[in-house]
C-alpha cells in the first residue's frame with residue numbers, strides 16, 4: 001500500500017484551467033460525523049462545487065463515530081511542535097464526485113465526542129486540530145498538482161491560512177494556493193493560552209503571534225480571518241452583523257479590516273437529503289400539488305413521541321423544534337413564557353441535546369403536559385426528518401443565527417417557520433403580510449418572550465384560515481434554497497482569491513522557513 005498523496009485530485013482532468021482544485025478542510029461532514037449544520041453544509045457544498053465541474057477533496061478527522069468508514073490508503077507522519085503523529089489515511093466517497101480523506105489517529109480522534117465530552121472541551125484541541133491542518137497541508141504539498149484553493153471551515157481549520165503564511169520551506173509549492181475561510185459561527189473562536197503556540201510550532205514568528213493574538217490568548221479563528229485571502233460567512237445578513245460590536249464577539253475590528261474580502265453566502269438545502277418528495281423517513285411523500293402526506297407524517301411523528309393521534313390531536317397545531325440546546329438558540333425565551341405558551345391550544349414536539357438546564361426544561365414541560373409536549377433528548381436523524389415533515393410550525397427564536405438550516409428545511413416541508421429576525425433567519429423567512437398575503441412565515445425582532453408569544457399567536461390565528469395557511473405553506477415550499485446558486489457564489493470567491501494569491505506571489509520576495517514546523521510524509 002502506498003500513501004496516495006500525489007494524486008489528491010484525480011477525479012477530473014484538473015490541469016484544465018477552468019477547473020479549480022479545491023481542498024476542503026473541515027472538522028465534520030455528513031455522512032461521517034455531525035454535531036450540527038456545519039456537517040450538512042461542508043458535505044453539500046463540496047458536492048455542489050464538484051457538480052459545477054471542479055475537483056474537490058475533503059479532509060477531516062476519523063472520529064470514533066466514523067469508525068469502520070473508508071478504505072486504508074496510506075500513512076503519514078505529521079510533526080507538530082516537536083512531536084510526531086502517525087496518521088492513517090482512509091479514503092471514502094462523500095457523494096457524487098467528491099473524495100474524502102479521513103485522518104486516523106486514535107490518540108487524538110478516537111473519543112466519545114468530536115470536540116469534548118461531559119467534562120467539557122478536550123484540553124488538547126489545539127493539537128488535535130493543528131494536526132488536521134498540518135496533515136492536509138503536507139498532503140497538498142506532496143500532491144502532483146497543488147490545490148488552487150484551500151477552503152477552511154471554522155476555527156478548527158483556521159490555522160490553514162496561518163501555516164501557509166508561516167514560510168515553511170516545504171509549503172513553498174503552495175505559495176500560489178489561495179486560502180478561503182468560512183465562519184459558520186463566530187461564537188466559537190478556538191481561543192487558547194499563548195503558550196499553545198509552542199505546542200503547535202508557531203511560537204517563532206512574531207507577526208503570526210500578532211495575527212492570532214486575541215484578548216489574553218490566541219485565537220485560531222482570528223488567525224484565519226486575518227491571514228486568509230478571503231473570508232466568507234453563511235448569510236449576507238450575518239456578514240453585516242458581525243462587523244458590528246454587538247455580534248462581532250470582539251473580532252469585529254479584524255473582520256472590518258477585511259473590507260470587501262468578507263462576504264456572506266447563504267447556505268442551501270441538500271435536496272438529496274431534505275426533500276419531502278423522496279424522504280425515506282416519511283410514511284409517504286408529499287409535494288406542493290399533493291400535501292396529503294403531511295398529515296400522515298404528523299400522525300407518525302405524534303406516534304413516535306407517544307402523543308395522542310385522535311382527531312382532536314391531529315387538528316391541533318403542532319410546533320416543532322430541532323435544536324442544539326444552547327443559549328444561541330433562544331431557549332431563555334421559552335423559559336420566560338413557558339406557562340403562557342402552554343396555555344395556548346397547541347402541542348410541542350422537541351428534539352435536542354445540550355445544556356442540562358434546557359434539557360430539564362423540556363423534560364419538565366413534557367411531564368406536566370404529557371398529552372401536548374413530546375421531548376426527546378438526544379441526537380436522532382429519523383426524528384429530525386419526522387418533525388420537519390409532520391409539524392405545522394417550526395420555532396427558531398435564536399438570539400443570533402449565522403444561517404440556520406432547519407428553517408429552510410421547514411420551508412421545504414410546508415412547515416411554517418416562526419423565527420427571530422436575525423442573521424440567516426432574517427434572510428430566508430419573509431414575514432406574512434396580512435394585507436398583501438405575501439410571506440412564507442412569521443418573524444419577530446425583539447429578543448423577548450412577549451415578542452415570541454405575539455408572533456406565535458399571529459400564526460395560530462392564521463392557522464385557522466385553511467386556505468391562507470395552505471398558500472403560506474406553498475410559498476415556503478416553492479422557495480428556491482438549492483445549493484446550486486450558492487455554490488456559484490463560492491466559485492466567484494475562489495477565483496477572486498486565486499487572483500489575489502497570484503498577485504501576492506508575483507510581488508513577494510524570498511521566503512524563509514521556520515525549522516520547528518518541518519513534517520514528513522512516508523509511503524507505506
Ligand code: ADP
Pocket residue numbers: 035036037038040322323324351352353378379380381384403404405406407
Ligand atoms: P446549528 O448548526 O447551529 O446547530 P443549523 O440549523 O445550521 O444549526 O443546523 C442544525 C443541523 O443539525 C440540522 O441538520 C438539524 O436537523 C441537526 N440537528 C440538530 N440537533 C439535532 C438532534 N438532536 N438530532 C438530530 N439532528 C439534529
Ligand code: GLC
Pocket residue numbers: 036037038041184185234267401402403404405424
Ligand atoms: C453554525 C450556525 C448555523 C449554520 C451552520 C452551518 O452551526 O450556528 O446558523 O447554519 O453553522 O453553516
